[in-house]
Amino acid sequence: MKKLLTYFILLSFFCSCQESDPIIWEENFDEPQLNESYWNYQLGDGCPNLCGWGNNERQIYTKENAKLENGNLIITATKKGDIYGSSRITTKGKIEFQYGTIEVRAKLPTGHGLWPAIWMLGADIDDLGWPDCGEIDIMEYVGKEPHTIYTSLHTRESFGDTVNSKKTIDYAIEEGFHVYKSIWTKEKIDFYIDNKLVYTFSPEIKNDKTWPFDKPFYIIINLAIGGNFGGPEVDDTIFPKKFAIDYIKIRK
Template sequence: MKIINLVNRAGIFTLILLFVFQSCSSSNDTSDKPEVINPDKVSVQVDILGKTAEMPNGDGSGKIRLTIKAADAKSYKVVVNNETKEFTTSDFTYEFTQPGTKEYTIDVTAFNGIKYTYASTKVNIFVARKLIWSDEFDVNGAPNPDKWDYNTGTGDGWGNNELEYYTKRPENIIIENGILKIKAIREDYMGSQFTSARILTRGKFSFKYGRAEIRAKLPVGGGTWPAFWLLGDNLDTVGWPACGEIDILESVGNNPNVIHSSLHSPGRSGNTPDTATTTNPTSATAYHIYAAEWSAESIKFYVDDNLFYTYKNSSTTPFNAKFFIILNFAMGGNFGGAVDPNFKTSTYEIDYVRVYN
């Protein structure tokens, strides 16, 4: 009985060894390995419209075409310039609108119904300025009613203790030989000591982001206060300063040839800290261009394309909505100061107002 048991045990041990060797042999057979599936590759081709050897960043249209290649992809997502686009075709066109030459990142995700694959590329693109609104003041007479409306009434109504009464009269506002002339006159009128004019594009034109500029010659005399500025379209619903105010040009005759640019917003109204000045020695004897370039990131102020102030914009300011344009010529008030007792009349002359994308 003992010999038989030993034989049986030996046989069992042999069988176990054979099973182990077979198992090891099977695990080393590469033909039985599970298939590892690599992600499909995504390729993105960017064609810049109008690209030439002389214009490597395009012709200024800001347009590009993307051609995306990804095996068996059923849908695509493109993130460019903080915008997300989703579509089902492998060709995608996009138009940049911010003027200048800038590098943009383009992120592409392809989806084949089971998995996502991703690629990223960069492009340098040139965008030329495009004129979206202007008044060249090339028709004699009153300002174009399709473009401008009037504010009328006493200066007390504008919250600055101004001394003028704004009218629609040709004595105070008229276009002559391609120039808009806003005239402040010392006269007793409707209980005020001075008359002048204030026009605005509210309800007729407003815009969000871009470049606004004026070519103008400024009036002279202590107490004069000409301006070119923007107010938020939501003025009636949220009030001032919640609507935001962008003063592109202000100047006062008591401090001649000093150009002020300022911004007003909640907690930064009245004597705002968001302001800067520059000197323009011929502001009253020659025409100059006063401009602001406004984006989600910044608002930059220029005189004759010379940058003198940059305001850092953000999503927390009011300066990310539509604004309308105001032109006016005030007398006295909190900013204009005392009026020269010898002042009789002076004229704010505007060659044009233009807004670009």
Template structure:
């Protein structure tokens, strides 16, 4: 009996070996995931947190594209992601099997975020601008700050002062250190730098041909990578020779100088009344407003330099490539700023 049993097991083993060899030793047929379902739960506290749950048959992992240039691989299919800005996002999920077969599905999610004040200057303390918030660029810069501008920037009270609840940047016709005009360029570099948020500035602009007031931001890595690699976000630019026309512009590699991404809108009383100039900056878009009226939307993505720290600049230039010819009768003007506020 022992011999019969041993023979039986030997024959069974030979048959199994034969079957295996007859199949060529091939791997099992690759399996494609199926029945992919994706659900999103938006946290009601307006924090930007969204919990995503993905399920699929035969899935070994899931790739999430959160719709703003951010990606994450998740094995279990459940992930919580905090969006840095409010908006409507198209989220794509790819389910992968162990054999790398895939299936995908997209859903839309609406994110609401409560804004909180991150930084501000209300300009309520008379005298020089707050040194804890603002520094200065002094002089004429290379080639008039790269734009053939005509002014010499100073930090003198003759050119910049806080009075009557507003900041006044004063452009004057006067001979000073070899220049025919003086003004001021304030910047928050090294005192306040940030990534993403809403910048809101209430200001009254200049008068006179050649005047060029600006409210803008520059990438904080400017000194290491140069311009336009650092990126530039012009929230508001204005020509005194073209009253009422407001420009918003973005400079970046391949789209700088006269080839920049720019749009404009027209308002009344830009140089006699205060208006609110605003930019909403997120990983997915930069949106520009005047008095809460949207007029320029620029799609942001990870391939361009608008996803790192920037600092704020307030200045009034004279002439140059944008300001244009100067009115020969010009004597002085000012840009007045009621406040600068940054929300997140």
């Protein structure tokens, strides 16, 4: 019921927004602590159901590795002894939306073995499972591939090492903050880096296997360590490392 309420509230915003103010939800991380009316913490290592969160990742997610500092969300990757720490937060059941523009301004951490991501999952994941729920990867970066941003879609037809993906090379991407954006409609999903279109996903045939995107999705922000994509090797000399998020905006 709470999930449906949030969805219908967002729909009402879609209907009532004026052209001069198309933002239907935004998060500027300007409170003393993360607002748990919007956000959930996902804790631990995924065990027993999804150990390593399905990718053989090394980190244990904690609340303590996510802080709000100077108007930014800071997720810090740490290593204490043999334990890697980090954080993963989601808006599941709280902020979910169908279609629109999501824009995130972020500063990447660097170092071999780091895997920061800004992504979304279908809100019906508990019923359908993954990948049938669909996944929209707005931004993925792995420290072993400097200057490279991945934008990807996971569906029943293509998941894991998906063919629905684009690698964008930007030699300044590690310098300062950059804006990652997806514009999602009934027909296609466009991906942008600093307002430059880098990839469009629009399958000719749209069905449950190719296009599970006609329903609400929720947001995930995390910093993984190692894993099938981020690793397997991890440079233990780099820690601590910070992934900074300035803002998130969802527009009509």
